[in-house]
Amino acid sequence: MSAREKIILAAMELFWLKGYNSTSVADLLSRTQLNSGSLYHVFPSKQDVLIGVLEAYRDGIHAQLLAPAWAAVDDPIEKIFALMRHYRTLIVETDCAYGCPIGSLALELHEPDPQVRELLAANFENWTSAIEQCLADADRRLPPQADRRALAQFVLTAMEGGVMQARTHRDVTYFDRAIAQLRAHFDLLENAARVRA
Amino acid sequence: MSAREKIILAAMELFWLKGYNSTSVADLLSRTQLNSGSLYHVFPSKQDVLIGVLEAYRDGIHAQLLAPAWAAVDDPIEKIFALMRHYRTLIVETDCAYGCPIGSLALELHEPDPQVRELLAANFENWTSAIEQCLADADRRLPPQADRRALAQFVLTAMEGGVMQARTHRDVTYFDRAIAQLRAHFDLLENAARVRA
DNA sequence: TAGTTGTTTGAATGATCAATCAAGGGAAAG
């Protein structure tokens, strides 16, 4: 494994656990058993490590996140809720300390570089595009006038908001209630599409 | 104005602008024109300033947030969307850099003190309780089986998720779409209640 | 063998951090 890969892997974990500002370069060095010169040979600055991490999340969304969550699910709308169950598992496994790596960084970095901000946005964009594809695959089950893109973004909204509250209250039922509301919303939409048909 | 009040006011603004970790004690001192000894005479540590800030938000939610947002609104459900418009104004006024002060702190602080975590939770709790009261005031317009508390939490979910995306994309329409979805959800609920009645 | 290129070493640098504390100021009480 190259030094670059080692650093990216360690940074993905540490930024997620402690945040970007609270992760020191020394933390990355001790975790990877590298020396500072090696790190700075690969990355000009700590921010470039962050950029590498955000690129890794962006490029790995299907292999690392969606494929595992959708391994046994075919129905497009159930795929959405399977992804939510995946996040629920992460919340439970971390004793409700889980935070979405992208969402946490998006709120932690108050004056991000344009490049960093665009990568955060690209990560959200990739995520919602995948949901939008699910909605496209379920086309006839939704009212024709329903805005697919807005609905996909709303799924992200519900996930991020639910994760934030579950983490703050250290209680996964806050996430569960957010997802239950989202499910109710989809049920109402599917009902409306059926009635009209 | 007492030293304590000066510090709390400055800290509310700086924590909101830069985050907790990125706000140094030196920042607070230069903003307040105080010396470090004065600050540490009032607050044993920087974290105690944070606690003071969170208590101020908790205690000021009605006077500082809800009363202004609801000045000209009576209808309980419109109160909810008036509050959302209030947040929209904040987003626009800050060129889409706005972040909910509580939500940002909740995601920035990865291993918060129990006291800090409880104050974050209390802030969310106060907020959702106010929404829950609106829902109680609109009782007959909602289906009787609809879970009021879950719905109130979902309003917070939509707001936080919408703010996060608007900020990340630097585009208020992401917030607008989240609120439009929330409005659609309420419309569907009100419709369901009407049909059944 | 000698030279070239790419990589690693790790001590050092200067900035910045939160926090300390002995000394002094000033107002009220005796």
Place this chain on the structure above:
DNA sequence: CTTTCCCTTGATTGATCATTCAAACAACTA
């Protein structure tokens, strides 16, 4: 005037921060 009490001053401390760089090393090439 003297004592007491609360508050302020601001230089100082030691830790930690991101980053640098001359020197050493390793793997090829001529």
